[in-house]
Amino acid sequence: MTTPTSQTVYTESDIINVATEAGRLLLLGGAESFRIEETVEHIGKSLGLPLTCYVTMTAVVVSANNGVQTKLVKARISGFNLQTVDRVNSLSRDLVAGTISPDAFYVAIDDLKQRVVDFPLAVKVLSAGLVAMAPSLIGQGTGLDFVLMFFAGIIGYLCYVMTDRYSKTPYAPEFIGGFGIGLFVLMSHSLLSGSSSLSIILGAVMPLVPGLAMTNAIREIIMGDVLSGLVRSINALLVVSSLVTGVWLALEIVNFV
Amino acid sequence: MVNFLFSTFLALLSSxxxxxxxxVPQRALLGAGMTGVCSWIAYYLLNLVYHSIVVPNFAAALVVGVLGFYLARRFRVPVTMIYVGALISLVPGGMAFSTLQKISENNLSAVLKGLFNTGCVAISLALGVGVANIFNGIFYKKKRVASER
Structure with missing residues (x-):
């Protein structure tokens, strides 16, 4: 897509292109379907071409209301990146309010497409350790267990991120993450006899389990996006299954050997 | 009491x-932490009183919905950014995990019970946030027309 210079009259395909791109960025960032549809339609309205948008979990369809053009892009969701969502949201809000020009909006969306804003990996891994010390497990573990949960969570998330980086196989990252957790828990169990394996495993999988995805899926079903809600909940189920398989395989292999 | 304070601290760290x-953008972190702590306190206290899993989760999600919406406006972030962190101590992720783990033990009644509980928790969380949105719609009606869109 070429970026139009100022004083250009935007063609319909330009507007559809940029709106679709904004929608795709929102979908990749993990925004809810109804929010994406709303944002894309507002962008279209403020650029002067009323649009209709339909989003499923894997695709964005944007169609002009006068029925001439339609664009469909496919996307593949992997996790959350809410900073992108925030940027696109505030850009589109500025556009609707009229504080930035359509030109600046085009440039900013293009720029956002190329650059991924992210926390450093070390910070994310450490915070995975913090998430792993789940407050709901209070009373089910000693202080030592919580320390072990911290490290198990770090190991699991690290395995997850590394596999995600080098492998394209679906659900492999969760599987390897669960496998790493299983191995670590077994090792700690044999070294420190006082630790309770089950609650450590339950804590360590907290950064990886899609509890939030399940809750969001039900929210989407309530909001009327039944299709995308169902797809999300099935995806969540598969993610949990692959985690369980990973942990279970680690336990079985060690038992077997 | 020690458990309560310790778990509240852990809830802050988790969120x-x-x-x-x-x-999430950095300016949302504080709001997410505060909302997470408040919803955890609501959950913990109600969990001592009620023996059902629905009421504490519903009330905690209600807190997340109302407080999260307020703080999202305060820190000028989309409200999802607050929900993501604040709900993490409540979402039934660990429950889903242990449910599926029971499959490998061939324990059918535990699997069914776990599935039912997981669904109940997820639905009560979603409903809590949804009901909170009804209140938010009433409280902020005038402002919303003026500032959004």
Missing amino acids: IGFSIIAN
């Missing part, structure tokens, strides 16, 4: 930690 994993 902020998961917000960082989900990559």
